[in-house]
Amino acid sequence: MRKKGGRAQNRTSALWAATTTLDHSATRTLSRKGGQAGLKISLKQVAASQSARIHDFLIFVCVRFPRDSLGPFFPGHFLFDDWWGHCLHCISIDYTPPERRTLAILLFSTVMSSDFPLFHLPENALKLVIQCMEYIEIVGFSLVSNKTKEIVRSINLKIEQISLTVDDVISIRFDPDEDGPSTMVWSFWPKDNNDAVPIPVYMPARVTAMRDVDTQQNFVEYQNPGLSIEKWVEHVQYIFYSSEIDYLAFADEICKFDWISLKDAVGKFKILILFFQDGCSLECAQLAMRHFPSVRSVTSFSPSFNDPSQYRHILIQNLDILSLGYEDMSLKIGLDDLLMMNSKTISIKSPTLTGKMVNQFFKHWIKGSNPRMEFAHFEFVNNQLLNKETLLKGLYSEEVRLNSPMRVNVEVEGYDIFRNDRTAGTISIEETDQGRNVYFQIFE
Incomplete structure (x- = not known):
């Protein structure tokens, strides 16, 4: 305690830490209490408990720092509400640990809005505090x-x-x-x-x-x-x-x-x-x-790109990625536009895409079109019907199993086709909530 202007003010800040073992039978809810007494009671409860209701990986946090104590850029408190006087903030998300484990629980308290000597903490404790922010x-x-x-x-x-x-x-x-x-x-x-x-x-x-x-x-x-x-x-x-x-x-x-x-x-x-x-x-x-x-990569979700005839000088550029089309666009893509593209990866989402158009695109690729292309993605929208018979019509193909281009640990049917120089390209079809997707991956 020290006196200032005849009035005693408690300038003490306290840090407590405790360790407890929590298991899958955790049912107890630790109370949120303010002030040193409340913190001490909570810690005793924690230390004595073999179970507690915790929230995702949990750390109970503490804290309010005066707004001027850490410079003009520190918001003045760690998380959520700014409680005045004695305060304790706890953070939690429901979580049931699958096995017994030990958690370090840190609690901080400031009394009478006193400055907290943050940099007096040991380095590891300071890092724990920052990770709570x-x-x-x-x-x-x-x-x-x-x-x-x-x-x-x-x-x-x-x-x-x-x-x-x-x-x-x-x-x-x-x-x-x-x-x-x-x-x-x-x-x-x-x-x-x-x-x-x-x-x-x-x-x-x-x-x-x-x-x-x-x-x-x-x-x-x-x-x-x-x-x-x-x-x-x-x-x-x-x-x-x-x-x-x-x-x-x-x-x-x-x-x-x-x-x-x-x-x-x-x-x-x-x-x-x-x-x-x-x-x-x-x-x-x-x-x-x-x-x-x-x-060297371009993605457009803008309706200004609906008419490819207005930007064919972009289609022919040697880009790494060209991605066109989005839910709110009405991209009017045609076969000639696809054949002009000179990017390594192309991704097209358009209501004008058809299975016949993509089939013709593959036939042109076999003859040597789009020589830089390594990967293509065509997304069909508006519940367009698409079947592999239309997609593969007139193509010599070999059925293979391959990993999904978009989903981890999922195998899908694929169909190998071969360019005149014997370069292999694999076609796969996947269905999503938004529509059907055709993927084409080239293997040198």
């Missing part, structure tokens, strides 16, 4: 100093996919793997609204982040710590061990940013795919391909 808070924490950046990197967190979106503002989207956290999006806002276009890529004045794009959970806003968009990308790639930008996506009919400025900001990064969303115009897409020529 949402990824949004972890990114914010990593910005406090070089030390926090290195601590976050040392935890070796992984993000499955990082993408950039060019819309009214520029955003970074993080998509985790199946076992990871929810998707999060960081958006970078200019100082003033500027209706004049094109505008240069700006130094962000403020930054917003949200988890789970659909529900906009965990929305937070920060002042920009003086990082350009280029430096932001470098920072998140560093802490998440990422060397690539999976998508550079364009969402507007007209790109409001100066193309040279945009290329200077993000052109240095290894970008795998140019992605044209439903609002992107054909003109915007063509400009993107012109200014980012090193990106």
Whole structure:
């Protein structure tokens, strides 16, 4: 205790840890209690218990840190609600462990909103605390100093996919793997609204982040710590061990940013795919391909691509991947369009696809068309009837069993056909809830 202005304030922060064995008979629910007394009681209950109701892998967490204790970028609390005074947060998801196991349970408490000496914790304990945070808070924490950046990197967190979106503002989207956290999006806002276009890529004045794009959970806003968009990308790639930008996506009919400025900001990064969303115009897409020529894969979900006769100069390019068509598109693809494609991988989803058209495509391939193609995917929509007799009509084929191109540990029927130079290509047919899919894989 110490006195300040004649008033005693408890400035003590406490850390407790306990270990207990939990098994499949777990039925007990640990109570959520605030204050030191509540924590001690909970720990005694845990330590004495041979069973407890836990929630997915569980860690009970603790915590509220004053908003000013860890710099301007730390949201001020770890997770969920901001409880005042004594508080304890617990996180749980129903889970029944298949066997007995030991879990370390960490609980933290701050009393009277006192500063918590986070960096006084042992390194392993500090990492456990950080791993209890949402990824949004972890990114914010990593910005406090070089030390926090290195601590976050040392935890070796992984993000499955990082993408950039060019819309009214520029955003970074993080998509985790199946076992990871929810998707999060960081958006970078200019100082003033500027209706004049094109505008240069700006130094962000403020930054917003949200988890789970659909529900906009965990929305937070920060002042920009003086990082350009280029430096932001470098920072998140560093802490998440990422060397690539999976998508550079364009969402507007007209790109409001100066193309040279945009290329200077993000052109240095290894970008795998140019992605044209439903609002992107054909003109915007063509400009993107012109200014980012090193990106050799293109995906379009934009209705501006419905008429391939308007962009045949794109069809004939030596791309690695060309993917066209989406649920809301009415892509009018024809046989001539397919034969013009010079990409290694093509993926087409179109209501005008027919079994006869794809059959004719295979016959042309046998004679030598599409020499760069290594893989093709045709998705039939609108419940079109498709049978292997139509698909294989007039083709000499050999039936084989092969692994599904899209499903793990699933075998499907396949049919080998041979080009005049004896190169083999394997056709397979799979049915999904959305329609029928034909896959064609070439084996040199």
